Amino acid sequence: MDGIGAGSCPGVGTLPEGHPPVLKLTRPKPELYSYTKERVENLDFAALRADLTELQTNSQDFWPADYGNYVGFMVRQAWHCSGTYRTYDGLGGCDGGRQRFDPERSWDDNTNLDKAKRLLWPIKEKYGDALSWGDLQIFAADVMMENAGLPVLGTCFGRVDETSGYWSIELGPNKAQELVTPCLAGSDQDGNCEAPFGASTTQLIYVHPGGVKTEEHPDANNPYDLQLMAENMRNVFGRMGMNDSELVAIAGGGHAFGKAHGACPLGAGDAPFAAEVKGERPWQGPCGEGKLQGKLENTFTSGYEGPWTETPVRWSNFYYQYLAYDEFEMFLSPASDTTDPDPAKWRNITQWRMKDPARREATSAPKAHGTGKVPIQMLTSDYSLSVDPSYKKIVKRYADDIKELEHAFTHAWYKLTTRDMGPRSRCLGPYVPPEQPFQQPVYNPTTATQGEITHLYRYLKNIVRGAEVEYISLAANSAATHRVTDYRGGANGARIQYSPEKDWPQNVGLQPALLKLKNLELDYHVSLADRIVLAGLVALEAKGVTGLSFCPGRGDAKDGSVSEDLKLNLMYQFSWADADAPKARHAMKISGLTVMEAVAFYFHKTPNKDAVKALIDGTLEDASVAQEFVLYNAETLQALYELSEDDNFDTHFRNAWTKKMHADRYDGPESNVCEKLCVCGKKLKRKTKDPYRRELTFASEPELGTTTTTTTTTTTTTTTTDGSDEEDMEMLPHPSCVC
Numbered sequence: 210m211d212g213i214g215a216g217s218c219p220g221v222g223t224l225p226e227g228h229p230p231v232l233k234l235t236r237p238k239p240e241l242y243s244y245t246k247e248r249v250e251n252l253d254f255a256a257l258r259a260d261l262t263e264l265q266t267n268s269q270d271f272w273p274a275d276y277g278n279y280v281g282f283m284v285r286q287a288w289h290c291s292g293t294y295r296t297y298d299g300l301g302g303c304d305g306g307r308q309r310f311d312p313e314r315s316w317d318d319n320t321n322l323d324k325a326k327r328l329l330w331p332i333k334e335k336y337g338d339a340l341s342w343g344d345l346q347i348f349a350a351d352v353m354m355e356n357a358g359l360p361v362l363g364t365c366f367g368r369v370d371e372t373s374g375y376w377s378i379e380l381g382p383n384k385a386q387e388l389v390t391p392c393l394a395g396s397d398q399d400g401n402c403e404a405p406f407g408a409s410t411t412q413l414i415y416v417h418p419g420g421v422k423t424e425e426h427p428d429a430n431n432p433y434d435l436q437l438m439a440e441n442m443r444n445v446f447g448r449m450g451m452n453d454s455e456l457v458a459i460a461g462g463g464h465a466f467g468k469a470h471g472a473c474p475l476g477a478g479d480a481p482f483a484a485e486v487k488g489e490r491p492w493q494g495p496c497g498e499g500k501l502q503g504k505l506e507n508t509f510t511s512g513y514e515g516p517w518t519e520t521p522v523r524w525s526n527f528y529y530q531y532l533a534y535d536e537f538e539m540f541l542s543p544a545s546d547t548t549d550p551d552p553a554k555w556r557n558i559t560q561w562r563m564k565d566p567a568r569r570e571a572t573s574a575p576k577a578h579g580t581g582k583v584p585i586q587m588l589t590s591d592y593s594l595s596v597d598p599s600y601k602k603i604v605k606r607y608a609d610d611i612k613e614l615e616h617a618f619t620h621a622w623y624k625l626t627t628r629d630m631g632p633r634s635r636c637l638g639p640y641v642p643p644e645q646p647f648q649q650p651v652y653n654p655t656t657a658t659q660g661e662i663t664h665l666y667r668y669l670k671n672i673v674r675g676a677e678v679e680y681i682s683l684a685a686n687s688a689a690t691h692r693v694t695d696y697r698g699g700a701n702g703a704r705i706q707y708s709p710e711k712d713w714p715q716n717v718g719l720q721p722a723l724l725k726l727k728n729l730e731l732d733y734h735v736s737l738a739d740r741i742v743l744a745g746l747v748a749l750e751a752k753g754v755t756g757l758s759f760c761p762g763r764g765d766a767k768d769g770s771v772s773e774d775l776k777l778n779l780m781y782q783f784s785w786a787d788a789d790a791p792k793a794r795h796a797m798k799i800s801g802l803t804v805m806e807a808v809a810f811y812f813h814k815t816p817n818k819d820a821v822k823a824l825i826d827g828t829l830e831d832a833s834v835a836q837e838f839v840l841y842n843a844e845t846l847q848a849l850y851e852l853s854e855d856d857n858f859d860t861h862f863r864n865a866w867t868k869k870m871h872a873d874r875y876d877g878p879e880s881n882v883c884e885k886l887c888v889c890g891k892k893l894k895r896k897t898k899d900p901y902r903r904e905l906t907f908a909s910e911p912e913l914g915t916t917t918t919t920t921t922t923t924t925t926t927t928t929t930t931d932g933s934d935e936e937d938m939e940m941l942p943h944p945s946c947v948c
Contacts, residue, residue, distance in 0.1 A: 245879075246367075246637060246876075246877040246878070246879065246880060248338065248339035249339055249340075249344075249366055249367065249637045249638065250637055250638070251339070252336065252339050252340060252366075252638070253336075254638065254639055254640075257332070257336060257340070257348070258352050260332050260335070261332065261348065261349050261352040261353065262352060262353075262356055264279065264328065264329075264332065264349075265278060265279050265280060265283075265352075265353045265356055266278055266279075269328060270500070271324070271327065272321075272324040272327070272328065272504065273504060273505055273578065275467060275468055275521070275577035275578070276521055276522045276575065276577055277522075278353075278357075278522040279325075279328065279353065280350075280353040280354060280356070280357050280466050280467065280522055281466040281467015281468060281521060281522070282324075282325055282328075282467060283325065283346075283349045283350045283353050284350045284353070284354060284463055284466050284467065285322070285325075285463075285467060286308075286322050286325040286326075286346055286349075286350065287303065287346050287347050287349070287350035287351075287626060288350075288414070288463055288625070289308070289318055289319055289322065289414050290302075290303040290306075290308045290343070290346050290347070291303045291347070291625050291626045291628075291629070292414040292415060292449070292625065293313065293377070293380055293407065293414060294407075294449050294625075294628050294629050294695070295405065295406075295407035295448050295449055296448060296449060296450045296773060296774045297390070297404065297405035297407070297448065297774050298379070298389075298405070298692070298694060298774075298795065298799055299629065299692050299694030299695030299696075299697055299799060300376065300377070300379055300380060300407075300694050300695075300799075301377070301380060301407060301449075301629065302628060302629025302630075302695065303343045303346055303347055303368060303626060303629065304343050304368040304369065304629045304630055305343060305368065305369065305370060305371040305376055306341060306342030306343040306346070306368065306370040306371065307371060307373075307374050307376060307377045308322065308346070309326065309342060310373055310374035310377070311374050311481070311482050312374055312377055312378070312380065312381065312382070312383065312482075313374060313377050313380065314374075314480075314481050314482075315412075315480035315481045315482040315483070315491075316412040316413070316414075316480075317412045317413060317480075318412060318413045318414045318511075320477045320480070320492055320509075320510045320511070321470075321477065321492050321508070321510050323481065323491055323492065325346075326342070329345055329346070329349060332345065333345055341368045341369060341370045342368075342370050343368030343369070343370060344364075344366045344367070344368045347364060347368070347626045348364050348366070350626075351364050351640075354466070354524065357466065357522055357523055357524050358523055358524035358525075359462075359465075359524040359615065359618075359619070360615065360619065361619050361622065361623075362619040362620055362622070362623040362642045363623060363640045363641055363642030364638060364640040364641070365623075365626075365627045365630050365633075365635075365636035365637075365638070365640075365641055366636065366637040366638035366640075366641075367630065367635055367636050367637040367638070367877060367878035368630070368878070369878055369879065376694070379795065380407065381394065381406075381411050381412075382394035382411040382412060385791075386406075388791035388792075389405075389791050389792060389795045390405045390406040390407070391406070392406040392411060394411040394412070395411075397427075399411050399422075400417055400421070400422030400429045401421065401422050401441075404444070404448050405448070406448075407445075407448050407449065408445060409421075409441055409444075409445050410422075410429070415442070415445050415446065416438075416441050416442050416445050416590055417429040417590075418511070418513065418588040418589060418590040418591075419431065419432070419513075419558065419559060419588065419589050419590075420432050420433070420434065420437075420438050420559075420589045420590075421434065421437045421438055421441045423437075428556075430557050430558060430559055431589070432539055432559040432561070432589045432592075435589070435592060435593040435596040435597075436593070436596055436597060438589055438590060438593035439593040439594065439596060439597035439600060440597070442456060442460075442590060442593065443456065443597075446459075449625075449628070450624075450628065450647065450773075451621070451624075451625075453599050453600060453603060454603055454617055454621075455617070455620075455621040455624065456600075457594055457600055457603040457604060457607065457617075458607070458614065458617035458618040458621045458622075459618070459621045459622065459625060460590070460591065460594065461517075461526075461528040461529055461532075461591070461594070461604075461607065461614075461618075462528075462614070462617075462618035462621070462622065463622075464517040464518075464528055464591065465517065465518055465521075465524055465525055465526075465527070465528055466521060466522065466524075467516070467521055467522075468514075468515055468516040468517070468521055468574075468577055469510070469511050469513040469514055469515060469516075469517075469586070469588070470508040470509060470510035470511060470513075470514065471509060471510070471511060471512040471513045471514035471542045471543060471544035471558060472496070472506050472507060472508055472509065472514055472543055472544070473494060473495065473496035473497075473503075473507050473508065473509035473544060474496075474543065474544045474545065474546050474556075475495040475496055475509070476495065476509055476512075476544075477492045477494055477503075477509040477510060478491070478492045478493040478494050478495055478503065479491060479492070479493075480492065494507060494508065494509055496509065505577075505578045506577075506578060506579075509544060512542055512544040512558045513542050513544075513558060513560055513586070513588055514542050514543050514544065514560070514586070515560070515574075515583055515584065515585065515586035516574040516577070516583070516585055516586070517585060517586065517587065517591070518531075518574065518585055519572045519573060519574045519585060520574070521574055521575075521577075525611075526607055526608060526611045526614050527572070527585075528591075529604050529605075529607040529608035529614065530608045531563070531572065531585065531587070532587070532591070532592070532594055532595040532604050532608070533595070533601075533604050533605045533608040533609075534608070535563050535564075535565070535568055536563070536564040536565065537561040537562060537563060537564055537587060537592055537595075538561065538562060538563075538564040539559050539560070539561060540559070540560055540561070540562050541557060541558060541559060541560070542558035542559070542560050544556075544558050545557050545558045559589065560586045560587065560588060560589075561586060561587040561588070561589065561591070561592045562584050562585070562586050562587075563584065563585070569584045570584075572584070572585055573585070620645070623642065623645065624645065624647050627645075627647075627648075628647055628695065629694070629695045629696075630695075630696065630878075631648070631649070631695060631696025631697060631873075631875065632648050632649050632650075632696065632873070632875055633645070633648045633650075634875040634876060634877070635696060635875045635877060635878050637877055637878065646770070646771075647771065649697065649701075649702060649766070649771050649873075650766070650767075651701055651702045651736075651738070651763065651764030651765060651766055652764050652765060652766070652767060653734070653736060653764055653765060654736055654762050654763060654764035655734060655735045655736045655739045655761045655762055655763060655764075656733070656734045657731075657733040657734055657735045657761065658733070661731075661732075661733040661735075662735065662739075662743070662759070662761055665731065665735055665740075665743065666743060666747060666759075668729075669740075669743060669744050669747045670747055670751070672725060672726075672729075672744065672747075673744055673747050673748040673751065674751070676722060676748075677748035677749075677751050677752055678748075678814050679718070679719055679721070679722040680722050680744045680745055680747070680748040681745050681748045681749055681752070681813050681814060681816075682715075682719055682813070682814060683705065683719045683722050683723060683726075683741055683744070683745060684700065684741050684742050684744065684745025684746070684748075684870070685745065685810070685813045685866075685869070686705060686710075686713075686715055686716055686719065687699075687700045687703065687704075687705040687710075687738075687741050687742075688700040688742070688869040688870050688872070688873075689800070689810075689869060690704075690710070690772065690775040690776075691800070691801070691869060691872045691873050692775070692799040692800060692801070693799060693800070693801035693872075694799045696873070696875070697771065697775060698772070698775045698873070699869075699872050699873025700738055700741060700742050700763065700869075700870060700873065701738055701763045701764065701873045701874065702738055702763070702764065702765060702766035703736065703737040703738035703741055703763075703765045703766065704766050704768075704769045704771070704772045705719075705723065705741070706723055706727065706737065706769075707766070707768050707769030707772070708769055709769060709772055709773065709776070710769055710772050710775070711723075711769075713776055722744075723741070726740040726741060726744055727740075735761070736763050736764050736765045737765050738763035738764065738765055739761050739762070739763045742759065742763070742870050743759055743761075745870075746759055746870075749813075749816060749866070752815075752816055752817075753816075753817065754816050754859070754862065754863070754866075755859075756859075756863050757863060757866060757867065758867065760870070760871055760874060760882070760883035762874070762882065763874070790842060793842075794842065794844075801868065801872065802865055802868060802869075803861075804844045804845060804847075804848045805848045805851060805852065805857070805861045806861050806862075806864055806865035806868065807845075807848075807865065808845050808848040808849060808852060808861075809848075809852055809858055809861040809862040809864075809865050810862065810865040810866065810869065812858075812862070813862070813866070815829075816858075816862050817858065818852060818853050818854070818857070818858040818859075821849055821852045821853040821858060822853045824849065825849055825850070825853060871883040
């Protein structure tokens with residue numbers, strides 16, 4: 210992050226007297242080590258799978274495996290790494306491997322997961338930078354579940370590790386989170402956190418498994434209102450884009466493996482953040498002595514104790530059979546404490562067990578360590594699935610048909626672990642399944658040749674004349690939905706033609722321009738998405754913007770179903786005054802633009818430094834929101850002064866526009882297809898039989914690929930023996946230069 214000293218902007222002007230010191234805000238680029246697409250694709254996946262299979266049953270003394278098998282532990286790690294994802298702003302998920310850093314690593318829900326990473330470290334070290342922590346955590350769970358009998362849908366590799374928890378800050382608990390998604394840790398609201406906060410409780414992934422916090426049950430140990438618990442689950446899982454069928458599949462499918470840990474009434478010990486201050490190991494566990502301290506039968510993770518099924522290391526649908534056909538009763542976890550004379554000070558940790566002693570015995574599971582058997586158990590969150598009418602029907606279906614369950618769980622699991630990865634084109638590796646609905650599928654991409662696109666470019670000059678602002682806004686608003694958190698949104702797909710995007714206030718007046726582009730009759734195929742972007746470019750050129758490039762190949766979506774929650778990233782809809790300021794700043798952060806670029810992009814309707822100066826001196830027309838957007842914030846105010854001088858505006862606007870228009874054209878996790886197509890300024894020879902390229906002439910300006918019969922251009926043409934034209938061209942940074 211580059212610092213700017215107080216009082217001046219070097220070479221570009223001076224801040225107002227008394228203005229506070231300002232830092233330029235830029236997104237910290239994760240250190241990618243030696244990570245490249247090629248290294249990931251050349252990974253020895255068979256050897257990696259074999260190493261994970263060996264680890265699965267190779268119990269280690271520092272953290273012995275329950276049942277001699279780490280499948281439950283690795284499923285929990287992957288689940289909690291992925292389950293932070295929320296649709297509101299795309300934050301969370303396992304991309305970045307941020308569970309290794311605060312705030313996530315010290316959350317209550319991630320207790321003891323530091324040991325899971327220690328178990329995986331020799332494998333991570335063996336494969337080096339080609340295997341990210343994010344990919345390793347997900348693949349470890351996938352491999353071990355397959356070994357346990359579950360045929361998983363597939364694995365998307367390509368997660369890029371970050372070197373800090375920067376992109377988890379707004380997940381909380383902290384001040385930044387409270388400003389963007391209000392829910393104060395430890396407050397009366399905590400436990401009933403409302404959207405857009407992702408979970409019901411700070412430091413948890415989803416809901417509090419013991420119940421919903423009420424006045425009668427302020428500690429959230431509320432097993433008495435199961436329907437309230439069920440509704441709370443529906444609400445919270447909905448914040449990450451899961452429906453009822455997916456929720457029930459994820460809840461029970463994940464709990465098919467492993468057990469809960471609550472054997473120690475003294476808790477887990479200090480979390481990493483607190484332990485390191487004391488110079489101690491995190492989550493030591495105060496129960497037990499010597500080598501047994503905090504381990505085996507002395508382990509505390511959640512406070513609940515016991516397995517969910519009688520086969521905790523084998524895939525089954527027993528979880529659903531129990532809920533569908535057995536009655537349960539409440540009991541207290543061994544981590545409960547009822548020794549205080551004052552019942553108000555008791556710590557009741559309530560769970561559920563089968564009511565029929567015979568059934569309880571018949572469905573008992575082996576002890577995780579040692580000999581003997583223990584009854585299976587359910588949490589209040591689990592048992593609520595048997596009460597809610599919608600959940601109950603789904604539970605019954607999964608209990609009666611394990612194949613239906615497998616289909617539902619594997620698809621829901623892949624969605625859970627991959628939702629933050631964006632389109633399928635960002636996935637790498639040999640196990641990537643077919644494109645899923647949540648991955649923003651597009652269809653019928655542009656097939657027009659470069660000459661045909663040049664023809665459309667000329668045609669659009671007449672179309673946009675007199676309505677430049679509308680066509681610029683159409684392209685800007687279509688592309689501005691893109692966000693760098695979960696790689697959703699963007700111009701690819703032209704979802705601005707569908708609800709909800711077309712109904713947003715910023716887009717309502719753009720429908721006539723959209724329809725005109727949609728109804729163009731062409732002899733070649735150019736997607737609506739490409740028409741929108743190219744029309745915006747043509748309109749900007751009419752406004753005097755130069756040096757832009759166009760990268761064709763976008764397709765069109767069939768509906769707007771993946772556009773929910775993207776309105777936030779039209780960042781200029783917010784006022785920067787009062788309560789909206791943190792949300793506006795957050796929108797800028799997830800846009801992927803620098804402050805300079807974001808402010809320049811705001812002026813897309815009047816893309817020049819004169820408009821910036823007019824805003825500063827208060828003479829810009831229709832600036833009621835714009836003035837608040839930039840004048841009430843230190844970073845944006847500094848950007849205004851810099852953009853108003855010299856050529857800063859042109860450079861930053863061009864960068865911002867190009868970033869937003871090309872942002873969603875992925876080729877793996879880091880690459881962009883548009884990067885490969887740009888050959889501007891280089892000589893090349895190319896053969897063409899394209900009639901548009903052979904016939905078009907331009908009288909007023911040099912164009913790429915024209916003949917030389919009527920005007921002087923950068924192309925000379927000779928006829929070859931096969932009847933095609935061989936062109937000796939110098940490609941220019943022009944719309945017909947495909948970059």
